[in-house]
Amino acid sequence: MSIKKVGVVGCGLMGHGIAQVAAQGGCTVVVVETEQKFLDTGLARIDKSLSKMAEKAKEKGGNFEAAPVRARISGSLERKSLADCDLVVEAIVEDLGVKNKLFAELGALCKKETIFASNTSSFPIAEMAKASGRPSQFVGLHFFNPVQLMKLVEVVRTDATSEEVFAQARAFGETCGKSPVACKDTPGFVVNRLLVPYMAEAMKMLDRGDASAQDIDTAMKFGCGYPMGPFELTDYVGLDTTLSILQGWVKRYPNEPAFKIPAVLEKLVNEKKLGRKSGQGFYKWEGDKRT
Ligand SMILES: NC(=O)c1ccc[n+]([C@@H]2O[C@H](COP(=O)([O-])OP(=O)(O)OC[C@H]3O[C@@H](n4cnc5c(N)ncnc54)[C@H](O)[C@@H]3O)[C@@H](O)[C@H]2O)c1
Numbered sequence: 001m002s003i004k005k006v007g008v009v010g011c012g013l014m015g016h017g018i019a020q021v022a023a024q025g026g027c028t029v030v031v032v033e034t035e036q037k038f039l040d041t042g043l044a045r046i047d048k049s050l051s052k053m054a055e056k057a058k059e060k061g062g063n064f065e066a067a068p069v070r071a072r073i074s075g076s077l078e079r080k081s082l083a084d085c086d087l088v089v090e091a092i093v094e095d096l097g098v099k100n101k102l103f104a105e106l107g108a109l110c111k112k113e114t115i116f117a118s119n120t121s122s123f124p125i126a127e128m129a130k131a132s133g134r135p136s137q138f139v140g141l142h143f144f145n146p147v148q149l150m151k152l153v154e155v156v157r158t159d160a161t162s163e164e165v166f167a168q169a170r171a172f173g174e175t176c177g178k179s180p181v182a183c184k185d186t187p188g189f190v191v192n193r194l195l196v197p198y199m200a201e202a203m204k205m206l207d208r209g210d211a212s213a214q215d216i217d218t219a220m221k222f223g224c225g226y227p228m229g230p231f232e233l234t235d236y237v238g239l240d241t242t243l244s245i246l247q248g249w250v251k252r253y254p255n256e257p258a259f260k261i262p263a264v265l266e267k268l269v270n271e272k273k274l275g276r277k278s279g280q281g282f283y284k285w286e287g288d289k290r291t
Contacts, residue, residue, distance in 0.1 A: 002086075002168070002171070003027060003086040003087045003115070003168060003171070003172045003175070004027060004028060004086055005027065005028045005029075005030070005084065005085045005086050005087075006019075006022045006027045006028070006029045006030075006085060006086065006087050006088070006089065006172075007029075007030050007031075007032065007081070007082035007085035007087070007088035007089070008022070008029060008030070008031045008032070008088075008089050008091060009031075009032050009079075009082070009088065009089070009090045009091065009092055009102060009106075010032075010033065010090065010091040010092035010093075011031045011032075011033045011038060011039055011041075011042025011043065011045075011075070012038070012042065012091065012092075013145060014091040014119055014143060014145060014147060015031065015042060015089075015091035015092075015119075016031070016042040016043070016045045016046050016049075017049075017143065017145070017146060017147025017148050018089055018091055018119065018141075018143055018147055018176075019031045019042075019046060019073055020046045020049060020050065020069070020073070020147070020148060021143075021147055021148060021176040021177055021178070022089075022172075022175070022176055023069045023070070023072040023073045024069050024176070024177065025172075025175035025176050025177060026072075026175065027072065027175065028072050029072055029073045029074070030073075030074050030075070030076055030081050030082065030085065031043070031073065031074070031075050031076070032075075032076050032077070032078070032079060032081060032082060033075065033076075033077060034077070035077070036077065039075040039076075039077065042075070043073070043075050046070065046073060047070065049148055050066035050069055050070055051066060053066065053148075054066045079105060079106070079109060080109060082106065082109065082110060082114075083109055083110055083111060084110075084111055085110065085111075085114055086113065086114065086115065087114065087115045087116075087117060087168075087169075087172060088106055088110060088114060088115075088116055088117070089117045089118075089119060089141055090102060090103070090116070090117065090118045090119060090120075090128075091119040094120065094121065094122065094123075096123045096127065096128075099118060099120065099123065099128050099131075100127065100128060100131035101131075103116060103118075103128050103129075103131045103132035104131050104132065104133065106132060107131075107132040107133035107134055108133070113137075114137070115137050115138070115139070115165050115168060115169065116128075116129075116132050116134065116137060116138045116139075117138070117139050117140065117141040117169060118138075118140055118141070119140075119141055119142060119143055120140065120142070121142065121188075121192060121245070122187075122188070122192075122244075122245050122248050122249075123248075124185055125138065125139065125140040125156050125158050125185045126158040126159070126160070126185050129158055129160060129161075135158065135160035135161075136160050136161060136162040136165065137161075137162070137165050138158065138160070138161060138165075139155060139156055139157055139158075139161055139165060139166060139169040140154065140155070140156025140157075140185065140189065141153055141154075141155060141156075141169060141172070141173065142154040142156060142189055142191075143178070144191070150178075151177075151178055151179050152178060152179060152180075152181065152191070153173040153176065153178040153179075153180050153181075154180075154181055154183050154189045154190055154191065155169050155170045155173055155180045155181065155182050155183070156183055156184070156185055156189055157182065157183075157184065157185065158184075158185045159185075166182070170182065187248075187249045187252065187253065187259075188245070188249070192245065195233075196242060196245055196246065196249075197258035197259065198230060199230045199233060199234045199237075199242060200242075200246060200258070200259070200260070200261070200262055200265070201230075201258075202216050202220075202229075202230035202231060202234075203230075203231075203234070203262035203264050203265050204260070204262045206231075206262070206264055207262050207263050207264050213231040213282045213283075214231075216229060216230060216231065217229025217230065217231050217232055231281075231282040231283070232282075232283065232290070234265075234275060234281065234282065235275035235276050235281035235282055235283055235285065235290075236275065236276055237275070238274055238275050238276075238277055239265060239268050239269050239273065239274045239275050239281050240269050240274045242265065243261065243265050243266065243269050246259055246261050246265075247261065268281060268282070276288070
């Protein structure tokens with residue numbers, strides 16, 4: 001079976017992008033939301049992104065047909081619209097209880113061949129797989145923001161994921177125009193498992209007074225050629241998001257030193273200094289600009 005009809009649950013920041021890239025790859029897509037206003041906002045984001053792509057292609061003397069892509073996407077407030085999908089990708093709020101409840105419902109509702117995937121950044125895939133009642137047909141498909149531009153998708157398999165399902169999920173990643181990487185169901189998969197402890201280690205250097213945030217950022221930019229240093233990056237990601245990922249890991253792996261929470265991170269989050277989105281984190285921000 002190849003994946004032709006895709007359901008996307010949640011049409012927020014990630015869900016709208018996943019729906020769009022799946023439709024660009026030729027799949028028929030149904031996006032499910034909880035309220036009409038969220039569906040309208042998500043579909044409007046897709047319209048905007050597609051017209052931008054068409055404009056850019058024109059500027060370069062090429063041609064990108066937005067209309068046929070958009071025509072393959074429909075929106076719904078009914079979960080039963082997902083019943084005959086070959087694949088359902090979940091991109092709803094990062095709350096394990098809510099995700100498990102959704103997958104239990106989908107397990108009872110969808111045709112027996114439907115593959116399930118979660119776009120979670122921090123929860124174990126195996127727990128949602130268990131809740132769905134079909135663990136062999138369950139993978140993680142971890143896309144990156146903005147989905148339309150970022151080339152990576154991590155395809156996560158649990159001990160129970162079947163070879164065939166994994167191969168189909170990986171092929172779907174390619175259909176979406178991404179470079180899939182395979183990984184096991186471990187905390188943070190590949191990217192976040194390396195990135196979040198790196199950001200935390202930089203904060204621990206600051207806690208010890210080894211160097212200033214600005215000097216550490218300059219060192220990593222000019223010494224390693226990274227586009228931004230760890231503090232600027234944490235400000236971009238959000239200090240609260242970073243803290244919540246570490247807290248989840250510490251709960252499950254209390255003895256792992258790489259997951260130890262830096263004091264400065266807790267302090268700044270308590271002071272509501274959350275990074276770029278709150279105007280102040282390790283740096284001061286005005287919109288997208290550091291001041
Ligand atoms: N934001 C990122 O950079 C990023 C990157 C990779 C993965 N993720 C993961 O993707 C998922 C979605 O994140 P996001 O940033 O798109 O969130 P978001 O808040 O922008 O979007 C979530 C959407 O899901 C909808 N929703 C909530 N519960 C629902 C339900 N039961 N049924 C249908 N729709 C529901 C909400 O109305 C909202 O529109 C999370 O698991 C997150 O961890 C996020």
